[in-house]
Amino acid sequence: xxxxxxSRGALTPIEQALIGVAVVGNAASTNWPRLRAYVRAALxxxxxRAEVRGVLQLVSIMxxxxxxxxxxxxAEVLSEWGIRPPSGLSDRQxxxxxxxxxxxGYWHKSWADVLALDPDMFEAYMNFSIVGAQFGSLPVKLxxxxxxxxxxxxxxxxxxxxxxxxxxxxxxxxxxxEILSAIAIATFTGADPYFEAMTRxxxxxx
Numbered sequence: 001x002x003x004x005x006x007s008r009g010a011l012t013p014i015e016q017a018l019i020g021v022a023v024v025g026n027a028a029s030t031n032w033p034r035l036r037a038y039v040r041a042a043l044x045x046x047x048x049r050a051e052v053r054g055v056l057q058l059v060s061i062m063x064x065x066x067x068x069x070x071x072x073x074x075a076e077v078l079s080e081w082g083i084r085p086p087s088g089l090s091d092r093q094x095x096x097x098x099x100x101x102x103x104x105g106y107w108h109k110s111w112a113d114v115l116a117l118d119p120d121m122f123e124a125y126m127n128f129s130i131v132g133a134q135f136g137s138l139p140v141k142l143x144x145x146x147x148x149x150x151x152x153x154x155x156x157x158x159x160x161x162x163x164x165x166x167x168x169x170x171x172x173x174x175x176x177x178e179i180l181s182a183i184a185i186a187t188f189t190g191a192d193p194y195f196e197a198m199t200r201x202x203x204x205x206x
Contacts, residue, residue, distance in 0.1 A: 005184045010177035015142060016185060017042035018055050022146045023186045026059040028156035031192050033199075054136040058143060059150050064125050065158050071113040085116045093119050096126065103130045105171075108164055144169035145182040152186040 020038035024031040042052055093115055101107050115122045144165045151161030
């Protein structure tokens with residue numbers, strides 16, 4: 001499995017290493033030995049420290065899915081109880097949505113309930129999530145491939161993220177092979193417990 005994205009050649013070795021940093025250095029899957037290995041590989045291949053830091057900053061927004069999944073679920077229950085937010089959006093909420101669409105380049109229905117129920121967190125997330133795009137050194141296509149990969153990590157599996165960022169990756173010029181290679185790298189995390197056991201329970205392998 002490890003050889004598939006390597007032999008396919010759709011992604012450069014540096015891109016593969018940086019996506020590797022992303023899939024083992026996020027809130028859903030943090031494996032420090034593998035993270036160190038991917039970071040060293042990326043740096044040895046010529047990635048800059050700023051690029052590696054950019055990947056880690058990019059994936060730090062993953063936990064916002066607590067809101068993009070949680071808010072619609074809460075909104076559904078509130079509706080069952082007859083509790084509904086005010087109809088329509090306030091001027092502030094309309095401006096926040098317009099800013100989000102302009103700065104992030106998309107809109108998804110899951111954000112509607114976040115915006116309606118908690119505009120403060122919506123605004124804070126938006127401002128944080130655009131840092132990588134405005135000040136980071138990663139190209140747009142690679143950022144979108146990273147978002148796809150972390151959405152596919154087995155401990156996360158956020159389908160809307162895969163769909164949203166696949167569209168954005170295609171818009172940025174990504175090929176189907178590049179997208180599938182990024183997802184393939186995400187599958188490697190399934191072997192982490194085995195490799196951890198080799199280190200922590202060596203008597204199993206004597």
